[in-house]
Amino acid sequence: MIRLHSKPINFLKENKGQVFSMDVLLALIIITMVIGMSADALDIVSFKISDYSSGKSLDRIAIDAADILINTPGTPDWENSNDTQFVTPGLAQDTNGTKNTTKILSFAKITHLEARYHEFMGNVIPPGANSSLTIYPASSTLEPMEVGNGTPPPEVTEVAVVNRTVLVNFRDFKILTSMASNSKQEICPHYNYTGFTGHSKPADNSTTGWKCSCFKITQEDLNTTDFYILTDPPVLEDSGGWILDRPDKISIEKETFSGHPILVNDKINEMIGDDEEAVIWLHVQMPNDHFKSSNTYLIGVPKGTPPDEVKIEYLHPQPCSFVLKIWME
Amino acid sequence: MSGMSFLLVLPAILLFAVFLDLTTGGIEENSRVLGSGAVSNTAKDLKADIMVAGKEVLKSEADSVVSSGTPLSNSRAVIKADLQTKMDQMVQDYEDNSGMEVDCNITSVGNSEDPFAVQVNSTIYVGKGNITHWEFVSQDIPLTDPQYPIPNPLPFIKCKGHGGIQVVNNKIAFGSTLVNYLEKRGVENAFAYENSTTAFIIKKCPYDPYIMHGTNNNTLKNCIDNGYFHESADGPCFLCRLEGHGTCPHYGMETFIVPCSSANTSVNSSNSSTNFTYNTAPSSIDHVIFDETYNSTYQGYRLIYYFDGVNLLILYLDNAHRQKYGFPTS
Numbered sequence: 001m002i003r004l005h006s007k008p009i010n011f012l013k014e015n016k017g018q019v020f021s022m023d024v025l026l027a028l029i030i031i032t033m034v035i036g037m038s039a040d041a042l043d044i045v046s047f048k049i050s051d052y053s054s055g056k057s058l059d060r061i062a063i064d065a066a067d068i069l070i071n072t073p074g075t076p077d078w079e080n081s082n083d084t085q086f087v088t089p090g091l092a093q094d095t096n097g098t099k100n101t102t103k104i105l106s107f108a109k110i111t112h113l114e115a116r117y118h119e120f121m122g123n124v125i126p127p128g129a130n131s132s133l134t135i136y137p138a139s140s141t142l143e144p145m146e147v148g149n150g151t152p153p154p155e156v157t158e159v160a161v162v163n164r165t166v167l168v169n170f171r172d173f174k175i176l177t178s179m180a181s182n183s184k185q186e187i188c189p190h191y192n193y194t195g196f197t198g199h200s201k202p203a204d205n206s207t208t209g210w211k212c213s214c215f216k217i218t219q220e221d222l223n224t225t226d227f228y229i230l231t232d233p234p235v236l237e238d239s240g241g242w243i244l245d246r247p248d249k250i251s252i253e254k255e256t257f258s259g260h261p262i263l264v265n266d267k268i269n270e271m272i273g274d275d276e277e278a279v280i281w282l283h284v285q286m287p288n289d290h291f292k293s294s295n296t297y298l299i300g301v302p303k304g305t306p307p308d309e310v311k312i313e314y315l316h317p318q319p320c321s322f323v324l325k326i327w328m329e
Numbered sequence: 330m331s332g333m334s335f336l337l338v339l340p341a342i343l344l345f346a347v348f349l350d351l352t353t354g355g356i357e358e359n360s361r362v363l364g365s366g367a368v369s370n371t372a373k374d375l376k377a378d379i380m381v382a383g384k385e386v387l388k389s390e391a392d393s394v395v396s397s398g399t400p401l402s403n404s405r406a407v408i409k410a411d412l413q414t415k416m417d418q419m420v421q422d423y424e425d426n427s428g429m430e431v432d433c434n435i436t437s438v439g440n441s442e443d444p445f446a447v448q449v450n451s452t453i454y455v456g457k458g459n460i461t462h463w464e465f466v467s468q469d470i471p472l473t474d475p476q477y478p479i480p481n482p483l484p485f486i487k488c489k490g491h492g493g494i495q496v497v498n499n500k501i502a503f504g505s506t507l508v509n510y511l512e513k514r515g516v517e518n519a520f521a522y523e524n525s526t527t528a529f530i531i532k533k534c535p536y537d538p539y540i541m542h543g544t545n546n547n548t549l550k551n552c553i554d555n556g557y558f559h560e561s562a563d564g565p566c567f568l569c570r571l572e573g574h575g576t577c578p579h580y581g582m583e584t585f586i587v588p589c590s591s592a593n594t595s596v597n598s599s600n601s602s603t604n605f606t607y608n609t610a611p612s613s614i615d616h617v618i619f620d621e622t623y624n625s626t627y628q629g630y631r632l633i634y635y636f637d638g639v640n641l642l643i644l645y646l647d648n649a650h651r652q653k654y655g656f657p658t659s
Contacts, residue, residue: 041344042343187551189547216535247545247551248544
């Protein structure tokens, strides 16, 4: 501190003095330390901010990529094209007429993405980013699908993971008709037809009953489709039976269920004959309690589908976990 | 506070400001994402609600016409107003429960390309904060949903004041009413329709192309047993049926009116008299029988479409309809 003299000092005549007092020097040391520590703290904070924002941007990239894959059908008809440039690989099933099915993932699109995963994903995630995608079905009877494989290298410090629950339509199977407990009741051609017993509807006071429903087939369908009858849950041989016929070729020969999907191509071929198209009736007889707890389907599957792939689980979209991992290389 | 102290505090202030900015930015971003999802989902829910409310309104108006026999003066306007009222209630519920600004305006109700559907056009607005969604929606409401069975209102309007008609086993049984109606109009051989029946619920015929009906003796029988309707350029559309028009300029539908036979006497009234002796009678198509313009109820020739020794089932069909359904012309 500067001492105050009782007498005023004439600095012009003084030849001794102190430019920096000890106090100023001590203060400078403290200030330098404070500034140094602040700079260091700022440096640490700025590093953390950069780390945080890069982490956030990786999360953002992963979330955006998952949104594109799950919520959009992608570039029109991309799954049938060989082009990968400028193609957005959305996996959502295309809208089916007025029915919006875009919340269901298409198996055909998943398979197409799997075939050239890294090329397609290059259009969704930025350069330098790498990814892997696996779809785990909730049902234990279905195998997980590794759409895009890859493991982050050990030196990667950060991996963004998006895990969403989605519905996946595993196969392009078409339900031509079904006999659900609440399905509409049709009067079949056996009604009041002389010589045949009519197909009485399931009633509370009877032990068995019939449910009948019709569907249309064309010659073109025969070339592209295999037809199966299957029940959910599987119905055993001694529990009722089924008939396929058409109004002008009525049949009373009842076939039995076998507990597994039944290929009925021959029957359908016989029904349609040389006609361009035909309306065919499926008649199902079952104990009444079976009708309440089970469903019978006649389905069309792409020609050549192996019989062991014709599963009841493939008729409806299945819940799955969609796991997308993204990291920077 | 001295200048030195301020210098010491300054870095802390800067750091605090940076953290505050980051946190606020993150919160705003999350809020925007959540808000956007809520707005988009509400718009989708509203579209689904219009479909359900539309089916309810169509069924309710058809049921009301069936029970009263009184036609609607302007079915499009009535359905539009009913649907708007239903949607206003739903919009109010959305606003009360979600705090969003929601608006659904039914702009028009009209004919769809498919005669078994009614087209509803609407605008949907959903807003939350500075996120808004506006969409023009055009939907075809099906008339053939088994969960919302819609009756054919036309016979009830046309036969009002000519005697009662009954609904038995999902069929309209005319008793003597249709004969009274046709005779009052001076239509020839009206008695052929004593105890006749027709379809009650609108169901689309699966035997398409319709020429399939004539390829064997059982297809038409099954079509009539089920009471199916067919597409028709001359038949009235559903909206005009609600107004009591036997024909209209829109692409519509038609069904058979089946003269009494030994197979369907059980669903008719106590008067079991019938007459199979006519060779010609009004063509058994509903728009032919209910078209009240001059000379429009033309005659058809008798067609025995099913006979098994016990059941004798006949229709009267003009040549144009015989061709349409695959029967030989006379």
